Amino acid sequence: MKLEQTFTHFLLRHQEEHGRSYNFLLLMEAVMTAAKYIQHYYHTGSLKNLLGATGDTNVQGERVMTMDAVANEIVLHYLRQSHQVVHAVSEEEREPVLMNPAGRYYVYFDPLDGSSNIRHNLPVGFLFAVAKCNLKGDEDHHLRPGREFRAAGIFLIPTGVFTLALADAGVWRSSMDETMTWVRPERLILPEDRADWELSFNSSNRRTFSERVQGWLDRQEPQHAFRYMGALAGDFHRLLTNGGMFLYPAIVNHPDPKKNRPQGKLRLLYEAAVVAFLAHEAGGAAVDEQGRDILDLTPTDPHQRTALYVGSREMVEDMRACLRG
Numbered sequence: 001m002k003l004e005q006t007f008t009h010f011l012l013r014h015q016e017e018h019g020r021s022y023n024f025l026l027l028m029e030a031v032m033t034a035a036k037y038i039q040h041y042y043h044t045g046s047l048k049n050l051l052g053a054t055g056d057t058n059v060q061g062e063r064v065m066t067m068d069a070v071a072n073e074i075v076l077h078y079l080r081q082s083h084q085v086v087h088a089v090s091e092e093e094r095e096p097v098l099m100n101p102a103g104r105y106y107v108y109f110d111p112l113d114g115s116s117n118i119r120h121n122l123p124v125g126f127l128f129a130v131a132k133c134n135l136k137g138d139e140d141h142h143l144r145p146g147r148e149f150r151a152a153g154i155f156l157i158p159t160g161v162f163t164l165a166l167a168d169a170g171v172w173r174s175s176m177d178e179t180m181t182w183v184r185p186e187r188l189i190l191p192e193d194r195a196d197w198e199l200s201f202n203s204s205n206r207r208t209f210s211e212r213v214q215g216w217l218d219r220q221e222p223q224h225a226f227r228y229m230g231a232l233a234g235d236f237h238r239l240l241t242n243g244g245m246f247l248y249p250a251i252v253n254h255p256d257p258k259k260n261r262p263q264g265k266l267r268l269l270y271e272a273a274v275v276a277f278l279a280h281e282a283g284g285a286a287v288d289e290q291g292r293d294i295l296d297l298t299p300t301d302p303h304q305r306t307a308l309y310v311g312s313r314e315m316v317e318d319m320r321a322c323l324r325g
């Protein structure tokens with residue numbers, strides 16, 4: 001009989017080897033429990049008639065929730081129960097949700113990213129980041145830039161794959177076994193071999209990008225395969241294995257100027273910074289439309305948007321040089 005190493009055991013060893021507290025394990029237990037419940041509801045929700053437009057009632061007269069709202073309630077519940085979280089920022093909540101003033105961590109999350117995939121039963125993601133409050137001095141509880149994250153991860157749902165980046169300790173990917181336990185963590189490093197590198201972006205937006213970005217794509221596109229799933233979690237998941245770049249540039253040339261998005265579409269705190277942190281720990285990089293490191297951007301609003309170019313370092317640096325002209 002071969003017994004597997006669980007992801008929790010791997011984290012326990014990590015904390016002990018680095019002389020860190022067990023509080024992080026309690027937090028991660030809550031995050032992993034939430035991910036399992038999201039996965040469960042994703043599998044069974046439509047059968048139970050739990051999913052639909054908010055405001056509907058099902059045949060039992062119960063309130064019908066969208067899958068995004070279900071996932072949000074699940075994550076908030078388990079984070080609160082962990083007692084480790086000072087406040088959490090969710091894509092689904094206008095303001096940070098206050099939890100335990102005596103906690104140690106801030107958690108920033110998107111409970112169900114890629115929601116247009118839900119009705120097709122295609123992959124979505126639960127994205128999260130963990131930052132730590134200042135335990136030694138004054139703390140104003142401001143929102144943290146990615147550079148200060150202690151961890152960030154993606155659960156791919158319903159695939160069951162969990163990828164976690166730990167500060168200065170790499171990226172680790174683990175699969176769910178038959179007992180819904182994450183096992184066999186393996187380290188991921190972005191491949192240097194350009195042969196597998198891919199480009200991932202919404203190509204229907206292409207003519208709305210800046211001329212610089214369009215020119216860059218004209219030069220790069222013939223050399224790489226193109227992949228796009230429409231869920232950052234899934235697209236970035238693939239990119240971490242194969243290398244290349246995921247981009248969601250600023251929209252500045254839309255034929256209907258009202259539809260321009262000079263700030264980009266993706267959210268800095270719980271989407272862009274999460275994948276930027278993962279990319280950084282896997283040897284890659286991420287920049288915004290001005291070529292600034294995503295990890296250096298301190299959010300002034302929990303839901304602030306940013307353009308995003310993330311992936312293999314060499315390619316992102318090439319894009320940075322292009323963006324800066």
Ligand code: AHM
Binds near residue numbers: 115230231233265
């Ligand atoms: P969501 O949080 O409302 O699901 O939106 C974020 C998603 C990302 O997962 C994905 O990369 C992007 O939006 C896709 O946008 P588009 O449909 O414009 O290509």
Ligand code: MG
Binds near residue numbers: 091110112271
């Ligand atoms: Mg999202």
